[in-house]
Amino acid sequence: MERREKLYEGKAKIIYATADPDKNILYFKDDATAFNGAKKGTILDKGIINNRVSARLFQMLAEHGIESHFIEQLSDREMLARKVAIIPVEVVIRNYVAGSLAKRMGRKEGEKLPQAIVEYYYKDDALNDPMINRDHVLVFNLATAAQIDTVREVALKVNQALSEYLLARDILLVDFKLEFGTYHGRILLADEICPDTCRLWDCHTLEKLDKDRFRQELGKVEEAYLEICRRVCGEI
Numbered sequence: 001m002e003r004r005e006k007l008y009e010g011k012a013k014i015i016y017a018t019a020d021p022d023k024n025i026l027y028f029k030d031d032a033t034a035f036n037g038a039k040k041g042t043i044l045d046k047g048i049i050n051n052r053v054s055a056r057l058f059q060m061l062a063e064h065g066i067e068s069h070f071i072e073q074l075s076d077r078e079m080l081a082r083k084v085a086i087i088p089v090e091v092v093i094r095n096y097v098a099g100s101l102a103k104r105m106g107r108k109e110g111e112k113l114p115q116a117i118v119e120y121y122y123k124d125d126a127l128n129d130p131m132i133n134r135d136h137v138l139v140f141n142l143a144t145a146a147q148i149d150t151v152r153e154v155a156l157k158v159n160q161a162l163s164e165y166l167l168a169r170d171i172l173l174v175d176f177k178l179e180f181g182t183y184h185g186r187i188l189l190a191d192e193i194c195p196d197t198c199r200l201w202d203c204h205t206l207e208k209l210d211k212d213r214f215r216q217e218l219g220k221v222e223e224a225y226l227e228i229c230r231r232v233c234g235e236i
């Protein structure tokens with residue numbers, strides 16, 4: 001399957017059409033941004049790693065009965081995916097206190113939550129992705145009640161499967177962000193699942209192995225992405 005016209009360029013990926021109207025090609029870039037684009041940089045080979053890690057995790061989730069847009073990895077930086085209509089709600093699932101939750105609630109990072117927290121954010125760069133709740137989703141027609149209830153249920157299933165898979169590889173799934181899309185009346189998991197979109201800590205040392213190394217300028221950014229790739233995908 002070959003790339004046709006460029007449909008959309010985001011901060012980390014470019015979406016291309018293909019000859020099949022139901023399929024897109026996702027091209028993973030090395031560009032990195034944080035704080036809604038206020039901080040910009042590149043992480044060497046990030047695109048290759050995020051493509052590979054996402055592919056592996058979507059395959060693993062499929063084995064757990066969780067449908068996604070993923071079809072196959074085409075090359076180092078290209079993934080063939082079902083062409084979904086993205087629901088403009090970013091879903092964040094949290095298992096431990098970190099990031100904006102630590103700030104909002106005045107808590108220290110690393111506290112284990114008694115149960116997972118699911119949060120919704122309105123996917124709108126111009127508004128800086130504000131946090132919303134289920135009522136906002138319904139009143140502003142971002143998704144139907146049935147759709148958002150499915151999204152929440154699938155997100156919690158992903159959390160279960162992903163937490164277990166990663167812990168078996170000595171990685172703590174602290175929190176992560178998911179996106180969903182509609183595809184011929186179905187809800188599919190979409191976008192990517194990688195160190196850009198998850199907080200991943202070494203389960204013994206609690207060392208950060210994700211994009212927080214870039215956001216917080218902790219150094220060893222490329223090394224952390226490579227380490228996650230090694231642990232998730234095996235030898236590279």
Ligand code: TMP
Nearest residue numbers: 098099100101175176177196197198199
């Ligand atoms: P937060 O603590 O900054 O709200 O982030 C929660 C999770 O969502 C974290 O794993 C990083 C991920 N995330 C994204 O994937 N994209 C974003 O734009 C933001 C702000 C967070």
